[in-house]
Amino acid sequence: MHELGIIIQIVKTVERFAEENGVTNIDTLVLQIGELSSVIPKYVEDCYPAAVDGTLLQDTKLEIEILPGNCICHKCDKVFNLIQHNKQCPDCRSQDWELLSGRELLIKEIIAY
Known part of the structure; x- marks a missing residue:
């Protein structure tokens, strides 16, 4: 489980x-x-x-937003979700696409009070 190391960083x-x-x-x-x-x-x-124990973030809440794995078809320019459409363009059935999003890991927001 590499997630612990990622969260510590x-x-x-x-x-x-x-x-x-x-x-x-x-x-x-x-x-x-x-x-x-x-x-x-x-x-x-x-x-x-475990990662926040004893840190400034010890009493914080964690929210996670999932970003979709979207791609664009090189043949018809349709943007579609890669997983939902089984790696195939829903319009032209092409498998010639480019990934636009879905591999990110981002700190979106730090909400202070």
């Missing part, structure tokens, strides 16, 4: 940001995880309490 990044910007109380951390990334949201949720 995110916590360090958020703490560094908070220190540089004078933020002392954080209520919520919002992450965006692409549905095609190698990071499993459930595992992130499970290891979050």
